[in-house]
Amino acid sequence: MSIMKGKKGIVMGVANERSIAWGIANILAQQGAEIAFTYQNEGFKKRLIPLMDSIKSNICFECDVSKDKNDENSIEHLFGKISEIWNNIDFVVHALAYSDKEELKGKYVNCSRENFLNSLDISAFSFTRTAKSAFPLMTKNGGSLLTLSYLGAERTTPNYNVMGVAKSALEASIKYLAMDLGKSNIRVNAISAGPVKTLAGAAISGARHVYRYSENVAPLNFNPELEEIGNSSLYLLSELSSGVTGNIHHVDGGLHSVGIPKSEDLE
Numbered sequence: 001m002s003i004m005k006g007k008k009g010i011v012m013g014v015a016n017e018r019s020i021a022w023g024i025a026n027i028l029a030q031q032g033a034e035i036a037f038t039y040q041n042e043g044f045k046k047r048l049i050p051l052m053d054s055i056k057s058n059i060c061f062e063c064d065v066s067k068d069k070n071d072e073n074s075i076e077h078l079f080g081k082i083s084e085i086w087n088n089i090d091f092v093v094h095a096l097a098y099s100d101k102e103e104l105k106g107k108y109v110n111c112s113r114e115n116f117l118n119s120l121d122i123s124a125f126s127f128t129r130t131a132k133s134a135f136p137l138m139t140k141n142g143g144s145l146l147t148l149s150y151l152g153a154e155r156t157t158p159n160y161n162v163m164g165v166a167k168s169a170l171e172a173s174i175k176y177l178a179m180d181l182g183k184s185n186i187r188v189n190a191i192s193a194g195p196v197k198t199l200a201g202a203a204i205s206g207a208r209h210v211y212r213y214s215e216n217v218a219p220l221n222f223n224p225e226l227e228e229i230g231n232s233s234l235y236l237l238s239e240l241s242s243g244v245t246g247n248i249h250h251v252d253g254g255l256h257s258v259g260i261p262k263s264e265d266l267e
């Protein structure tokens with residue numbers, strides 16, 4: 001099976017082999033996709049290169065989504081560089097987020113203005129900028145844009161705080177972008193993943209407890225593996241999901257569907 005044969009796209013957000021972005025890239029590569037990667041800065045590049053080698057990929061660019069459009073490492077410049085090597089692309093994976101670790105604990109009510117704006121800029125607005133910049137490269141055949149969300153967008157989860165607010169903004173953006181870009185056959189979706197042990201995940205205070213609770217309470221009694229998120233991404237990024245847009249697809253063992261957990265799960 002080579003579902004992605006002949007498809008080209010960009011994966012943003014690989015920090016290391018545990019990153020969700022890497023889980024997605026791995027599956028896409030196995031299915032024949034040609035992938036260009038982005039890395040936030042030189043420190044991340046060192047970890048990315050061996051991973052890229054393992055799937056015989058050799059295109060990568062620095063991109064810090066907090067940079068202004070005039071900066072050479074901005075989102076806008078990234079797509080300018082991509083257009084010099086590819087006339088069109090078929091998909092973009094946006095798997096990145098940031099908030100000050102000091103505010104991923106305690107009460108949301110204490111969130112600073114500076115961190116609120118920064119978290120929403122990096123974790124939510126960057127996806128809209130990415131969609132706008134990717135658009136000119138998707139006008140020929142359409143395309144698929146995918147981002148990553150979490151249950152904390154819909155309900156409170158401990159210490160997620162402003163990141164939950166940012167993910168809510170991200171999820172609303174998906175619907176508006178899906179409407180704006182639908183006529184061009186560009187689909188826009190998110191995966192709301194259950195907890196995964198990654199660098200970003202570890203920044204949230206008490207992550208271990210949430211991880212264990214989710215595992216116990218989810219109907220499937222597990223937290224997702226990278227491969228499971230990758231497989232669902234393959235569906236959303238390929239023609240298999242040609243009728244799907246504006247959708248938040250939960251890959252969380254069914255955790256989002258639980259109201260009150262079974263009493264034995266709480267013991």
Ligand code: NAD
Binds near residue numbers: 066
């Ligand atoms: P990760 O630490 O492996 O990846 C986070 C990435 O964000 C890193 O590659 C980092 O370089 C990038 N990033 C942060 N600020 C950036 C900036 N200014 N410019 C460019 N890149 C920047 O963690 P992950 O868990 O794989 O996170 C990927 C996505 O999945 C995030 O959106 C996260 O919120 C989401 N998510 C994670 C979990 C989880 O439990 N880990 C669950 C649901 C959703």
